Amino acid sequence: MQRSEVVAAIAASGLIAVVRATGADEALRVAEACRVGGAAAIEITFTVPGAAQVIERLASEYRDGGIVVGAGTVLDPETARIAILAGAQYVVSPCLNPDAVRLCNRYGVASMPGAMTVREVLECLESGADAVKAFPGEVLGPAFIKAVRGPLPQAKLVPTGGVSIENVGEWIRAGSLAVGVGGNLMACAKTGDFAAVTEMTRRFVEAIADARR
Numbered sequence: 001m002q003r004s005e006v007v008a009a010i011a012a013s014g015l016i017a018v019v020r021a022t023g024a025d026e027a028l029r030v031a032e033a034c035r036v037g038g039a040a041a042i043e044i045t046f047t048v049p050g051a052a053q054v055i056e057r058l059a060s061e062y063r064d065g066g067i068v069v070g071a072g073t074v075l076d077p078e079t080a081r082i083a084i085l086a087g088a089q090y091v092v093s094p095c096l097n098p099d100a101v102r103l104c105n106r107y108g109v110a111s112m113p114g115a116m117t118v119r120e121v122l123e124c125l126e127s128g129a130d131a132v133k134a135f136p137g138e139v140l141g142p143a144f145i146k147a148v149r150g151p152l153p154q155a156k157l158v159p160t161g162g163v164s165i166e167n168v169g170e171w172i173r174a175g176s177l178a179v180g181v182g183g184n185l186m187a188c189a190k191t192g193d194f195a196a197v198t199e200m201t202r203r204f205v206e207a208i209a210d211a212r213r
Contacts, residue, residue: 001068003110006089007130007156009068010178013040014208016092017201018072018160018182024050026189031058033194034185035067037201043092043180045072046079052086059087070110077103084109092160092180094135096120101127112158116140121148121155131156131177138162145174165203169211179208 001009010016017034019042021027031042031054044054051071058069070090071083077099080091084103090110093100097113104111105128114135115121124132134140134148137159145157159171160180171179181204188196 001089003108003130006068006110007177010041010090010131010158011156013038013205014172014178014212015039015201015204016041016043016070016158016160016178016180017185018043018045018180019048020045020182020186021048021189024048024054027051027054028057029194030185030189030197031067033189033197034201035062037198038205039067039201041068041070041090041178043070043072043090044088045182046075046083047073052082055083055088056086059089063087070112074100076100080104080109080111090130092133094133096124096127096129098127101129114160118148118151121152121157125152125155131158133180134159134176136161137171137180142167142170142174142176145171145176149175165200165207168204168207172208172211179204 017039019030027048071088072092074091074093080100092112094114101111110130112131112133113124114133134157138161156177158178163179
């Protein structure tokens with residue numbers, strides 16, 4: 001899948017399920033629950049023990065489609081290369097590391113570095129990033145997305161942090177390409193209720209679709 005196709009798949013669903021788990025088994029179960037709920041994109045963060053192995057397994061299992069598998073909390077080009085070799089189709093970072101973006105571009109993998117100011121968003125775009133993670137979302141708020149897209153309408157912004165079922169519509173209507181959701185999904189997983197993870201994912205997907213209509 002080409003970089004542009006990966007970004008298009010993320011945009012079509014509107015939801016990136018951000019998986020921060022205590023172990024590989026939990027991460028795999030959460031990823032599957034999110035897939036069943038309708039999330040087209042799963043982000044396995046490198047805070048998960050054995051993250052590269054989880055990415056490799058998911059990338060192999062869904063190589064013919066179903067979900068787009070990505071790596072999160074990628075802080076440097078070395079980790080980005082590990083993720084890419086494991087099969088990650090996109091790489092997400094909390095801030096901009098130009099060398100990591102350059103490496104992703106070299107191997108044709110979509111990159112999504114983080115930013116929290118207009119200047120940082122512009123620097124991400126100039127570095128060759130495919131999209132920009134607006135982070136931390138709970139600090140920025142939906143108004144940030146609308147304000148940035150005034151002077152930078154070409155910016156593909158994906159807020160992460162502070163996105164809830166109650167406010168996801170505001171984020172989408174403000175002009176977000178998609179949203180990253182972790183805490184609200186992982187809260188269900190902590191109790192072992194993976195059916196609830198699926199239901200919460202479904203609710204997010206439906207809320208995003210409603211906001212777009």
